[in-house]
Amino acid sequence: MKRIYALLLIALLFLLVLPQFLSSYALGIFILIFFYAYLGQSWNILTGYTGVISLGHSIYVGIGAYVTIYLTMTLGLSPWIGMWVGGICAGIVGLVIGFFGFRFGLKGVYFVLLTIAFAEIGRLIVLHLKVFGSFQGLFITPQFSFANFQFKGNLPYYYIALGYVIFSVIVVRLIERSKIGRYIVALREDEDAAESLGVDVFRYKMIAICISAFMTSLGGAFYANYLYYLHPGTMMSMAFSIEIILRPIIGGMGTVLGPVIGSFLITPLAELSRTFFAKAGYEGLHLVIYGFLLVAVVLFFPRGVISYIKKALTPVLSGLK
Amino acid sequence: MNLNLLLQLAISGFLLGGVYSLIALGLSLIFGVMRVINFAHGEMMVWGMYVAYTILLWTGIDPFFSFLVSAVILFILGYLLQRTVVNRILDFPEAMQVLPLVGMAMVFENSARIIWGPDYISPQSRFSLHSLSLGSIIIDTPRLLAFSLAIIITIIVLLFLKNTDMGKSIRASADNRTGALLVGTDVNKVYAVCFGIGTACVGTAGGLLVPLMPLSPHIGAPFTLISFIIVILGGMGSLTGAMVGGVIIGVAESIGPELITNIFHGIGLDLDFPHTMKQVVSFFILIVIMVLRPQGLFGGKRG
Numbered sequence: 001m002k003r004i005y006a007l008l009l010i011a012l013l014f015l016l017v018l019p020q021f022l023s024s025y026a027l028g029i030f031i032l033i034f035f036y037a038y039l040g041q042s043w044n045i046l047t048g049y050t051g052v053i054s055l056g057h058s059i060y061v062g063i064g065a066y067v068t069i070y071l072t073m074t075l076g077l078s079p080w081i082g083m084w085v086g087g088i089c090a091g092i093v094g095l096v097i098g099f100f101g102f103r104f105g106l107k108g109v110y111f112v113l114l115t116i117a118f119a120e121i122g123r124l125i126v127l128h129l130k131v132f133g134s135f136q137g138l139f140i141t142p143q144f145s146f147a148n149f150q151f152k153g154n155l156p157y158y159y160i161a162l163g164y165v166i167f168s169v170i171v172v173r174l175i176e177r178s179k180i181g182r183y184i185v186a187l188r189e190d191e192d193a194a195e196s197l198g199v200d201v202f203r204y205k206m207i208a209i210c211i212s213a214f215m216t217s218l219g220g221a222f223y224a225n226y227l228y229y230l231h232p233g234t235m236m237s238m239a240f241s242i243e244i245i246l247r248p249i250i251g252g253m254g255t256v257l258g259p260v261i262g263s264f265l266i267t268p269l270a271e272l273s274r275t276f277f278a279k280a281g282y283e284g285l286h287l288v289i290y291g292f293l294l295v296a297v298v299l300f301f302p303r304g305v306i307s308y309i310k311k312a313l314t315p316v317l318s319g320l321k
Numbered sequence: 322m323n324l325n326l327l328l329q330l331a332i333s334g335f336l337l338g339g340v341y342s343l344i345a346l347g348l349s350l351i352f353g354v355m356r357v358i359n360f361a362h363g364e365m366m367v368w369g370m371y372v373a374y375t376i377l378l379w380t381g382i383d384p385f386f387s388f389l390v391s392a393v394i395l396f397i398l399g400y401l402l403q404r405t406v407v408n409r410i411l412d413f414p415e416a417m418q419v420l421p422l423v424g425m426a427m428v429f430e431n432s433a434r435i436i437w438g439p440d441y442i443s444p445q446s447r448f449s450l451h452s453l454s455l456g457s458i459i460i461d462t463p464r465l466l467a468f469s470l471a472i473i474i475t476i477i478v479l480l481f482l483k484n485t486d487m488g489k490s491i492r493a494s495a496d497n498r499t500g501a502l503l504v505g506t507d508v509n510k511v512y513a514v515c516f517g518i519g520t521a522c523v524g525t526a527g528g529l530l531v532p533l534m535p536l537s538p539h540i541g542a543p544f545t546l547i548s549f550i551i552v553i554l555g556g557m558g559s560l561t562g563a564m565v566g567g568v569i570i571g572v573a574e575s576i577g578p579e580l581i582t583n584i585f586h587g588i589g590l591d592l593d594f595p596h597t598m599k600q601v602v603s604f605f606i607l608i609v610i611m612v613l614r615p616q617g618l619f620g621g622k623r624g
Binding site for chain 2 (some may be wrong): 106113117121127128245249287291295302
């Protein structure tokens with residue numbers, strides 16, 4: 001099993017020197033790969049490991065982005081600090097949603113609807129707040145400095161986004177190996193059995209949703225300071241939630257590397273096809289393809305791409321002579 | 322508080338609620354029989370709207386007649402969708418059933434955008450600007466017509482389920498899939514027809530809504546959500562619940578913002594609750610009902 005770490009280290013070194021050879025456009029695509037891998041990983045903590053589907057993760061992205069920017073706007077607080085405040089706010093919202101969902105035993109579709117309902121309420125509220133430019137959205141005038149989390153050019157964002165991914169992979173790996181990880185996987189596989197063995201189902205689900213919400217909102221802070229434009233209609237919509245969940249599902253839910261692999265597969269494809277189809281006058285066609293992909297993956301490869309990669313790599317990893 | 326305005330809003334909400342009932346009836350029927358939630362419901366309704374709109378554009382036939390074509394086309398779409406996708410996910414864990422249908426919702430929404438363009442359209446039909454006045458209350462004729470037709474169609478669907486052989490097979494498969502199989506029902510066919518009827522209901526509703534609101538490819542998702550809320554409020558799989566829930570949500574969304582604004586002003590808050598936030602009212606109802614009475618108003622046991 002040591003070999004997989006060696007393999008990951010090689011991949012990491014490769015990614016560290018890669019920007020030397022990339023254009024600004026290609027860097028932008030890599031930033032999005034890392035960004036979506038990070039969000040997917042954060043979603044994976046909740047849905048992949050506990051099996052509770054959330055279709056409202058965009059609300060945490062929104063909270064992270066808006067709280068961070070609000071604190072910068074009013075108090076001049078650096079986003080590096082503000083993002084943790086946003087994270088705590090998102091964590092609290094996550095706990096509220098979790099409390100309603102888990103305390104009252106909402107399962108399956110009911111929980112999905114609960115998350116959508118909260119996300120939509122959040123979106124509509126932000127849409128009507130004058131501080132955030134209501135229907136016009138909020139334009140951020142960048143002031144380039146490290147303390148402001150705003151940089152000229154894509155290169156710094158590349159390394160920050162890469163840092164985000166490494167952070168999330170380490171967190172998920174640590175959770176997976178910890179007691180909490182074992183408990184939540186147990187309750188995903190069979191809730192009643194887990195409970196009868198003494199796992200406090202409510203408590204561990206709450207922990208999972210809180211961590212997941214917290215991490216997702218840190219991604220929101222990145223989003224705000226990378227795009228300089230916030231609109232609840234794009235980043236707090238259900239479509240954005242679907243963007244978040246697509247990559248871990250295709251890569252493989254409930255695995256450490258699934259969301260990352262899914263993002264490496266889907267994000268370039270999505271970006272290239274979007275610009276290609278938009279040029280050809282078929283705006284939205286890439287979303288049709290997304291839709292069919294989602295159907296096909298769940299029907300035919302429900303365990304994600306990672307299970308095939310694992311199979312292909314087994315001889316290398318187990319070191320067959 | 323302006324009582325006249327409230328009454329006016331309540332009536333227009335009530336009439337729209339009749340159409341909501343028909344949308345929710347489709348969802349409830351599909352759920353009641355297959356235990357699958359059609360996450361592409363609102364997006365399919367938008368297809369129904371565009372079909373009626375296209376007919377209006379090409380032939381000038383009013384949506385209040387061409388909704389029949391919408392119903393037929395949506396029946397075929399629903400039948401095919403059931404056969405190709407939904408039938409394969411029936412035995413999946415409940416949570417995994419959500420994702421393929423969310424995918425189909427994206428397919429419907431964005432293919433509509435490619436075919437009919439992304440802009441809002443408000444087609445002018447023959448009855449568009451007519452209205453009746455009863456005393457100080459003004460009633461939109463298209464709204465009244467849509468309401469009446471929605472109610473008639475709902476009754477036809479209920480009679481169909483009660484009296485025809487197909488309807489009986491549908492109810493039998495809903496009660497007990499294995500039992501229906503044992504007595505020789507072609508359950509797969511029954512399921513596909515049932516899904517088709519469900520989507521035909523929503524297609525009909527789409528046709529009826531064309532004269533009432535501007536249409537765009539992206540208005541589907543809120544309708545999907547509204548129909549869920551209605552079904553959960555009324556009780557999963559309960560057809561009566563869907564009808565009553567539709568009217569309740571219609572009225573609540575219509576008078577809710579006005580009432581809440583009045584309450585805000587009454588307690589001295591200088592806050593308005595704009596009409597564009599009317600969905601918040603429904604979402605609030607959803608959360609309350611899921612927490613306090615998850616089986617819904619008319620649901621017997623937990624769905």
